[in-house]
Amino acid sequence: xxxxxxxxxxxxxxxxxxxxxxxxxxxxxxxxxxxxxxxxxxxxxxxxxxxxxxxxxxxxxxxxxxxxxxxxxxxxxxxxxxxxxxxxxxxxxxxxxxxxxxxxxxxxxxxxxxxxxxxxxxxxxxxxxxxxxxxxxxxxxxxxxxxxxxxxxxxxxxxxxxxxxxxxxxxxxxxxxxxxxxxxxxxxxxxxxxxxxxxxxxxxxxxxxxxxxxxxxxxxxxxxxxxxxxxxxxxxxxxxxxxxxxxxxxxxxxxxxxxxxxxxxxxxxxxxxxxxxxxxxxx
Numbered sequence: 001x002x003x004x005x006x007x008x009x010x011x012x013x014x015x016x017x018x019x020x021x022x023x024x025x026x027x028x029x030x031x032x033x034x035x036x037x038x039x040x041x042x043x044x045x046x047x048x049x050x051x052x053x054x055x056x057x058x059x060x061x062x063x064x065x066x067x068x069x070x071x072x073x074x075x076x077x078x079x080x081x082x083x084x085x086x087x088x089x090x091x092x093x094x095x096x097x098x099x100x101x102x103x104x105x106x107x108x109x110x111x112x113x114x115x116x117x118x119x120x121x122x123x124x125x126x127x128x129x130x131x132x133x134x135x136x137x138x139x140x141x142x143x144x145x146x147x148x149x150x151x152x153x154x155x156x157x158x159x160x161x162x163x164x165x166x167x168x169x170x171x172x173x174x175x176x177x178x179x180x181x182x183x184x185x186x187x188x189x190x191x192x193x194x195x196x197x198x199x200x201x202x203x204x205x206x207x208x209x210x211x212x213x214x215x216x217x218x219x220x221x222x223x224x225x226x227x228x229x230x231x232x233x234x235x236x237x238x239x240x241x242x243x244x245x246x247x248x249x250x251x252x253x254x255x256x257x258x259x260x261x262x263x264x265x266x267x268x269x270x271x272x273x274x275x276x277x278x279x280x281x282x283x
Contacts, residue, residue: 014183018268018276021183028182031189033105035113036073038175038239039123040249041197041215051249052215053240054121054203057230067211068231069221071239072120073113075188079155080115081108086160088130089170098174099191099261109191110169115156117195119149121203125172125195126165133168135200146206171195173256175242178235179265181278189263192239194256196249218243234266234280 020026039054055069081104083092090098095106118124118137127133137146145162148154160167175194180187197203205213216224218240224230225237232240246252266278 015276017183017185022268022270026183029185029187031179031187033076033109033112034074034188034190035076035109035116036071036190036192037113037117037172038071038192038194038243039117039121039197039203040194040243040252042249043217050217050219050244050247051252053218053221053243054197054213054215055221055236056120056205056213057211068233068236070233070236071192072117073190074116074119076108076112077115077152077155079157080111081105082111082155082157083107085111085157086166088127088166088168089172095169095174099177110172110193111156111167113172113191113193114167114169115149118146120206122146122206123197123201123203125168125198126160127168128165130166130168133171133198133201134165135198137201138204143206171198173253174261175256175259176235176239177261177263179263181266181268183268190235191261192235194253196253234278235264238280 017026021028040051041054042051043049054072056072057067057069083104085107092103092107092110095110096103099106099109101109114125122137122142124134124137136142145154145159149156149159154162156167159165172193172195174191176192177190178192179189203213203215221230221240222237222244225232225240243252246255264281266280269277269279271277
């Protein structure tokens with residue numbers, strides 16, 4: 001089944017590649033593994049309100065999704081699959097079964113999610129024991145480590161080892177998996193994780209990749225998108241719509257355990273006016 005008509009209009013600059021793809025003249029580029037995290041928190045001043053979602057508006061200079069609101073995330077780094085990382089929670093093999101991939105790929109996806117979250121927001125899912133989590137990463141020493149991770153001077157494993165920390169993979173839930181359409185020149189196979197903001201930590205714009213950031217209820221973000229006030233790619237707006245029924249971060253994260261992780265990838269249909277629709281499977 002597909003999403004409701006009319007679908008998502010393809011950008012005009014894609015026309016040549018779409019025609020080549022539909023005619024069988026285009027060999028799809030391989031999709032690179034990537035991970036993103038849907039970060040939730042309970043409202044600070046109204047406990048009866050729906051949980052808030054952390055969104056960043058990607059800088060217009062960014063080559064991918066520039067100017068659009070998105071969740072923190074990015075592509076997998078080769079060092080994300082390091083098996084020596086201190087690990088708490090479901091094993092890499094269990095994550096692999098969940099995502100339908102190898103243990104090494106699953107480890108890389110989980111580590112990429114944690115690493116990208118720390119790089120882009122300063123939020124770190126790690127603690128001094130399998131049941132603890134760091135309370136703050138806002139001082140100068142933490143910022144130096146974050147920058148070293150961002151510039152690849154440090155790997156995630158090296159950072160955690162230096163600080164005697166354990167990766168808390170149990171704080172993540174697997175929400176969905178989206179793959180960039182086959183005609184696009186830059187393609188990603190992205191694992192979407194969901195998590196709650198750890199107590200004592202604060203998400204902040206530290207990466208330089210965003211024009212602005214916001215905590216907002218999912219329903220409000222959906223309404224803003226429908227009104228044309230914000231732009232989002234289909235995976236983002238679809239995920240926000242999926243989150244609107246949940247009354248708390250805990251209920252949304254608990255629901256992740258039962259979600260299908262079948263890869264979601266768009267098909268292409270010609271429009272009557274000569275353009276194209278991207279039609280996404282329901283998720």
